[in-house]
Amino acid sequence: LEAARRPSVIWLSFQECTGCTESLTRSHAPTLEGLIFEAISLDYHHTLQAASGEAAEAARLQAMRDNAGAYLVVVDGSIPGPEANPGYSTVAGHSNHAILMETVEHAAAVIAVGTCAAFGGLPRAAPNPTGARAVMELVDDKPIVNISGCPPIPMAITGVLAHYLTFGRLPELDAYRRPLAFFGESIHDRCYRRPFYDQGLFAESFDDEGARQGWCLYRLGCKGPTTYNACATQRWNGATSWPIEAGHPCLGCSEPAFWDAGGFYQA
Numbered sequence: 517l518e519a520a521r522r523p524s525v526i527w528l529s530f531q532e533c534t535g536c537t538e539s540l541t542r543s544h545a546p547t548l549e550g551l552i553f554e555a556i557s558l559d560y561h562h563t564l565q566a567a568s569g570e571a572a573e574a575a576r577l578q579a580m581r582d583n584a585g586a587y588l589v590v591v592d593g594s595i596p597g598p599e600a601n602p603g604y605s606t607v608a609g610h611s612n613h614a615i616l617m618e619t620v621e622h623a624a625a626v627i628a629v630g631t632c633a634a635f636g637g638l639p640r641a642a643p644n645p646t647g648a649r650a651v652m653e654l655v656d657d658k659p660i661v662n663i664s665g666c667p668p669i670p671m672a673i674t675g676v677l678a679h680y681l682t683f684g685r686l687p688e689l690d691a692y693r694r695p696l697a698f699f700g701e702s703i704h705d706r707c708y709r710r711p712f713y714d715q716g717l718f719a720e721s722f723d724d725e726g727a728r729q730g731w732c733l734y735r736l737g738c739k740g741p742t743t744y745n746a747c748a749t750q751r752w753n754g755a756t757s758w759p760i761e762a763g764h765p766c767l768g769c770s771e772p773a774f775w776d777a778g779g780f781y782q783a
C-alpha cells in the first residue's frame with residue numbers, strides 16, 4: 517500500500533486572488549503537508565508547484581495522460597465565458613476557458629473551490645466586464661462539487677479531498693452542489709450569539725453597549741440567517757475565531773449572489 521500511486525490532482529487558478537490557496541494552507545485536519553506528501557500527488561498548482569513556465573505546463577499534460585479518467589481537477593477563480601475576449605485571462609498564452617475544457621476532458625470529477633469558481637464571485641459582480649462564469653456553467657459532463665466561501669473554510673477543501681480518497685466517491689451535496697457536511701446548516705443555526713437574537717438583544721452600531729456586550733449583529737447587516745457554511749463550528753486559523761466572534765456580521769460570502777446581493781452592511 518505504501519508504494520501505491522497517490523491520486524493525481526490538477527489545480528487550475530483562473531480569475532482569483534489566491535485567497536483560496538491561502539486558506540488551504542491553514543487547514544489543520546488534515547494539514548496541507550499531510551495531504552500533498554502522503555495522500556495526493558499535486559501535479560499542477562501555480563502557487564505551490566516547484567516547476568514554472570513550459571515545465572509546469574508539461575507536468576499538467578503529463579499528469580492528464582498518465583491518469584486519464586482518474587485524476588481530480590480543482591479550480592479556483594471564475595472563467596471568462598467563451599463569448600468574452602479570451603485575452604481577459606490567459607495562462608501560457610491559452611485562455612482560461614480553453615485550459616479548463618482541455619483539462620477536465622478526462623477528469624474523474626471537478627471541485628470548484630471558492631465562490632468565484634462555484635458561482636462567479638467578485639469577477640462576476642455587475643457589470644461583469646469579463647463575462648465571468650462559474651465552473652458548473654461551462655462543464656456539464658462531469659461530477660462537480662462546489663466548496664464556496666470567500667475564501668472557503670480550509671477543512672472543507674481538504675475534507676472533500678479526504679472523503680473522495682477514502683470512499684472513492686464525492687460526498688452528499690445540497691442544491692448548490694455544496695457538501696452537506698460543511699454547508700448543511702446556516703451560520704445562524706450554530707451562531708453562539710443566537711441566544712441574544714432570540715431575546716431580541718441587538719447591537720445597533722459597531723461601538724454601542726450592545727456591541728460591547730456581544731449581542732446579535734443582525735441589525736448591522738448580518739447575513740447569518742440566509743448563509744450556509746461551517747464557520748460557526750469549524751472557525752478559522754486552527755479554530756481560533758471567525759467573523760462574528762471578531763465582532764463583524766456575516767457577509768454571506770458562501771452564497772451564490774454574494775457581492776451583488778447587498779452583503780455589505782445592508783439589513
Ligand code: SF4
Pocket residue numbers: 703704705707708709710711713731732733734738739740741760766
Ligand atoms: Fe444570527 Fe448573525 Fe445574530 Fe449570529 S450574529 S445570531 S448569525 S443574526
Ligand code: F3S
Pocket residue numbers: 665666703743744745747758759760765766767768769770
Ligand atoms: Fe463568510 Fe459569513 Fe463565514 S461572511 S467567512 S460565511 S461568517
